[in-house]
Amino acid sequence: MTVTDRDPYVAFRDELVAAGLLLPTDAEGIYGRSGTFERVVAGVDALAARLGETDGAAHRCFPPVEPRTVFERTGYLRSFPDLTGAVVTFVGDDRAHARLLATADAGDDWCHHLTPAGVVLCPAVCHQLYPTMAGTVPDDGALFHLQGWCFRHEPSPDPARMQAFRMHEIVTAGTPEQAVAFRDRWVDRGLDVLRSLGLEVEAVVANDPFFGRVGQMLAANQREEALKYELVAEVADATKPTAIFSANYHQDHFGAPFGITTPDGAVAHSACVGFGLERITLALFRRHGLDLDRWPAELRARLAP
Amino acid sequence: MTVTDRDPYVAFRDELVAAGLLLPTDAEGIYGRSGTFERVVAGVDALAARLGETDGAAHRCFPPVEPRTVFERTGYLRSFPDLTGAVVTFVGDDRAHARLLATADAGDDWCHHLTPAGVVLCPAVCHQLYPTMAGTVPDDGALFHLQGWCFRHEPSPDPARMQAFRMHEIVTAGTPEQAVAFRDRWVDRGLDVLRSLGLEVEAVVANDPFFGRVGQMLAANQREEALKYELVAEVADATKPTAIFSANYHQDHFGAPFGITTPDGAVAHSACVGFGLERITLALFRRHGLDLDRWPAELRARLAP
Numbered sequence: 001m002t003v004t005d006r007d008p009y010v011a012f013r014d015e016l017v018a019a020g021l022l023l024p025t026d027a028e029g030i031y032g033r034s035g036t037f038e039r040v041v042a043g044v045d046a047l048a049a050r051l052g053e054t055d056g057a058a059h060r061c062f063p064p065v066e067p068r069t070v071f072e073r074t075g076y077l078r079s080f081p082d083l084t085g086a087v088v089t090f091v092g093d094d095r096a097h098a099r100l101l102a103t104a105d106a107g108d109d110w111c112h113h114l115t116p117a118g119v120v121l122c123p124a125v126c127h128q129l130y131p132t133m134a135g136t137v138p139d140d141g142a143l144f145h146l147q148g149w150c151f152r153h154e155p156s157p158d159p160a161r162m163q164a165f166r167m168h169e170i171v172t173a174g175t176p177e178q179a180v181a182f183r184d185r186w187v188d189r190g191l192d193v194l195r196s197l198g199l200e201v202e203a204v205v206a207n208d209p210f211f212g213r214v215g216q217m218l219a220a221n222q223r224e225e226a227l228k229y230e231l232v233a234e235v236a237d238a239t240k241p242t243a244i245f246s247a248n249y250h251q252d253h254f255g256a257p258f259g260i261t262t263p264d265g266a267v268a269h270s271a272c273v274g275f276g277l278e279r280i281t282l283a284l285f286r287r288h289g290l291d292l293d294r295w296p297a298e299l300r301a302r303l304a305p
Numbered sequence: 306m307t308v309t310d311r312d313p314y315v316a317f318r319d320e321l322v323a324a325g326l327l328l329p330t331d332a333e334g335i336y337g338r339s340g341t342f343e344r345v346v347a348g349v350d351a352l353a354a355r356l357g358e359t360d361g362a363a364h365r366c367f368p369p370v371e372p373r374t375v376f377e378r379t380g381y382l383r384s385f386p387d388l389t390g391a392v393v394t395f396v397g398d399d400r401a402h403a404r405l406l407a408t409a410d411a412g413d414d415w416c417h418h419l420t421p422a423g424v425v426l427c428p429a430v431c432h433q434l435y436p437t438m439a440g441t442v443p444d445d446g447a448l449f450h451l452q453g454w455c456f457r458h459e460p461s462p463d464p465a466r467m468q469a470f471r472m473h474e475i476v477t478a479g480t481p482e483q484a485v486a487f488r489d490r491w492v493d494r495g496l497d498v499l500r501s502l503g504l505e506v507e508a509v510v511a512n513d514p515f516f517g518r519v520g521q522m523l524a525a526n527q528r529e530e531a532l533k534y535e536l537v538a539e540v541a542d543a544t545k546p547t548a549i550f551s552a553n554y555h556q557d558h559f560g561a562p563f564g565i566t567t568p569d570g571a572v573a574h575s576a577c578v579g580f581g582l583e584r585i586t587l588a589l590f591r592r593h594g595l596d597l598d599r600w601p602a603e604l605r606a607r608l609a610p
Contacts, residue, residue: 032366059343062338066330068332
């Protein structure tokens, strides 16, 4: 990395853009990706998929929008309203359309002409899985892996804090003991996998960015109970490592509202691990340089999809 | 297909759901996909990518949301307001959050508490490519291929009319002659590729679903000038084939607002072809049956990613 006295996030973003790996847009945190960037993303994604398949996880895929009803049941609006992306659409006639266009042509906000579309941008890939798991899980727990796009409204110059990004998750539901054991096993496994890519990572207890005053208590509680671990690595700022992987124990947060139960009739507990595909890709470019052709041959072979 | 007197769309959807290929949700046109469904999607996607790469197209990837500024410049709000998905988010404080939750807890629409987020769901994968092409294209035209999610607000029981779906597009910009030649070549090529998968397809002149009274004229004009061709195949209804691939000549619709020019300084014309990944997958399940293991071995080999 070039030494610079500029904000390290802006400096790294500018380097990625200059190298043609990310294509900037008018909206902060929304980027195009080059074919080279996508080759690495595909490699990391395939690695996560193979780990899931090896464990017998069933593969699922969900779109980047989820039904409003699912979104509401996850409690996301209570905990992370500021990150939410709800979808509105136009349902009027020709005359209402003329008014909509007049507003847009005047350069004003035209969203107030619109009506809820019944869907919300998916903030976490596993959300849409839970309604499909309603009912009783097998004795040894349910196990799925899935990749998809997440949206979180947090415009930032940090290239690792994108508004739209992909996660590959592996998700389980079962007894509390099964969920905790899954989470703990994956902290170690995540460290092994990411270190095998040449990354310097460590595990830290973490919290989600809960909103507002109540959120501060929720975050403190989450840390106190050590529900969430993140694996952090250097991305833009050598002094402040970035979470590139997380392992989360949800207790009954999803099992209860979505009616998931264990064979003995108790509410199922769930846990998930998420490979942050863009963040791992960025950490790899930071660690091994922006020229993919000069990465170690062994690493490139490992990331061949 | 089972012979049934029910609406053929609902009947085919129910068969796909019973076979576990699609997972229904509370929102019409929003589905989870099984691992088997995704294997076929990945195979078709890889086929489209190989065709693009063989022609020397550069690979790009864009997220499922695009900047509002890009959306506005495409003219989509004028032509397809009813299909639009604009994104709104919460920017208030603790007290405003309490009001938001009170509305949601009462089961009322809570979107009016929200504010435009500066992004819109991407309705066409090539939208976000055009701003990156601003400037002069090479003598033989610019050529890209890209896959991504599209959103169109048109809830429907037809499994082929999803609200969220993926397209793999190949896009060119150059002189009018180059753009037309690309589009025409791809009509023939699309027929060859899809027939090689065992599908019975034919090419038809088509129009986009322009909105309202003005839209009727735009649609008639588009058909009259034969700007859009669709390749149609049987999906749910044997009597009404479904578009699974399109080849479109845009004239200067994108070149003008995004400042794309040819080497002689004229506004570039563009054309794109789109492989509808879910629709081709559905056509294949319709044609070859819902049990992937019983598809012809040669076809399965061709669709191995």
